[in-house]
Amino acid sequence: MSWFDKLVVMTLPLAPKPLVKRFARRYVAGETLEEMLGAVRRLNREGMMATIDVLGEFISHKDEALQAAQQYKTILEAVARERLDANISVKLSQMGLLLDKDLCYDIMSDLVATAARLRNFVRIDMEDSPCTSDTIAIYLRLRKQYDNVGIVLQAYLRRTLGDARDIMRAGAGHFRLCKGIYIEPRQIAFRDHKLINKNYALVLEEMFKNEAYVGIATHNEELVWDAMRLIDQYRLKRDEYEFQMLLGVDEELRSIILDGGHRLRVYVPFGKDWYAYSLRRLKENPSIARHIIKAFFRGLSSRR
Ligand SMILES: Cc1cc2nc3c(=O)[nH]c(=O)nc-3n(C[C@H](O)[C@H](O)[C@H](O)COP(=O)(O)OP(=O)(O)OC[C@H]3O[C@@H](n4cnc5c(N)ncnc54)[C@H](O)[C@@H]3O)c2cc1C
Structure with missing residues (x-):
């Protein structure tokens, strides 16, 4: 894993849950x-x-x-x-x-x-x-x-x-x-x-x-x-x-x-506990994780 991907993976838990959820949808078959x-x-x-x-x-x-x-x-x-x-x-x-x-x-x-x-x-x-x-x-x-x-x-x-x-x-x-x-x-x-x-x-x-x-x-x-x-x-x-x-x-x-x-x-x-599982999956796939982090930071900068 490159240093950039490592950074992405470390930053991922800071991203807001609704944003992670949007990207996690492909890995988790819903909550019900x-x-x-x-x-x-x-x-x-x-x-x-x-x-x-x-x-x-x-x-x-x-x-x-x-x-x-x-x-x-x-x-x-x-x-x-x-x-x-x-x-x-x-x-x-x-x-x-x-x-x-x-x-x-x-x-x-x-x-x-x-x-x-x-x-x-x-x-x-x-x-x-x-x-x-x-x-x-x-x-x-x-x-x-x-x-x-x-x-x-x-x-x-x-x-x-x-x-x-x-x-x-x-x-x-x-x-x-x-x-x-x-x-x-x-x-x-x-x-x-x-x-x-x-x-x-x-x-x-x-x-x-x-x-x-x-x-x-x-x-x-x-x-x-x-x-x-x-x-x-x-x-x-x-x-x-x-x-x-x-x-x-x-x-x-x-x-x-x-x-x-x-x-x-x-x-x-x-199930309801989708968050920890999704983080594990996303950590294995830094290319998708990168989109989340980008969207997260884009969101922060537009609020400034
Ligand atoms: C059906 C199933 C059940 C499993 N059950 C367990 C278990 O009980 N206990 C346990 O410890 N582990 C379990 N695992 C996870 C497994 O141990 C590996 O961590 C995981 O499958 C990644 O290894 P890989 O063999 O797929 O190959 P890798 O070499 O890691 O991946 C091969 C390719 O697939 C891509 N890839 C791998 N994972 C993902 C992902 N999440 N998202 C996007 N792309 C990805 C990689 O980018 C790479 O290009 C399970 C995996 C599967 C498929």
């Missing part, structure tokens, strides 16, 4: 259930699957976790009622992981059971490194009882190849593989982009070799190429893997993947 369902219907019509995320992460009371779980159940009911092709993505911190691990397990167990009853699937998102071991432990506990749950692993973590092997050895190989979005110390995470890509391809091959199901979550064309090479090499059938991308990111690559005959799932975040 109805707006989100509209986005999923559109994606389905265009031949894509979806995974739905209710925005919101760390919570401080049990009631907030129960409320978030209830929201996800409402979504599962709506998806079943409308026969949409969409599952859900859940962050364990939102389900009380940092308050009480047993509470978190109980809430997740109930949610995964609801999804099973409705013939749906729950993907557990991966958060920052203090959550990694506990997230994997809860996932493996859930897998003892349910098949309709999967986990995310992050290629930037040095431990990930080992984690993938342990999880597959336990017979629980249903993954989303992504690079990882949090800022982690070099001690535990690769920092070099080339190394992260190499590790991504290495872990992906290990997963395919062991017949795991993988959601290949990336917008990086080099990694998409690597994945397609491995899909060909391991002679995978269309329903033995899927590509995954975030809403609003590189729609051109999205159609290239679809035109190649692959399945693709779009991550659809929505």
Whole structure:
């Protein structure tokens, strides 16, 4: 990232919320259930699957976790009622992981059971490194009882190849593989982009070799190429893997993947807590962030 982009990223939180919202619209499917369902219907019509995320992460009371779980159940009911092709993505911190691990397990167990009853699937998102071991432990506990749950692993973590092997050895190989979005110390995470890509391809091959199901979550064309090479090499059938991308990111690559005959799932975040998520997305895309900062400063100077 250039020094100018770094400056843009640092300035972004100072921009007023309504301005950020205007630019964030492409990444977030609104604040309400109805707006989100509209986005999923559109994606389905265009031949894509979806995974739905209710925005919101760390919570401080049990009631907030129960409320978030209830929201996800409402979504599962709506998806079943409308026969949409969409599952859900859940962050364990939102389900009380940092308050009480047993509470978190109980809430997740109930949610995964609801999804099973409705013939749906729950993907557990991966958060920052203090959550990694506990997230994997809860996932493996859930897998003892349910098949309709999967986990995310992050290629930037040095431990990930080992984690993938342990999880597959336990017979629980249903993954989303992504690079990882949090800022982690070099001690535990690769920092070099080339190394992260190499590790991504290495872990992906290990997963395919062991017949795991993988959601290949990336917008990086080099990694998409690597994945397609491995899909060909391991002679995978269309329903033995899927590509995954975030809403609003590189729609051109999205159609290239679809035109190649692959399945693709779009991550659809929505909800009242859109601001923190949007800032993360915009920080990854300084070209859009630059427009916000420019509009912000233009606004300030016209008021003078
Ligand atoms: C479906 C899905 C689910 C994810 N779930 C998790 C998770 O559970 N835990 C986690 O830590 N991370 C998650 N991530 C984020 C992921 O870890 C990366 O931070 C993110 O995808 C960027 O890496 P990349 O592989 O796309 O490649 P990059 O090399 O970072 O990006 C490739 C290209 O895409 C463009 N691009 C990337 N992101 C954006 C953006 N936001 N807006 C515009 N352009 C962009 C870049 O400009 C670049 O040109 C998820 C990503 C996806 C696609």
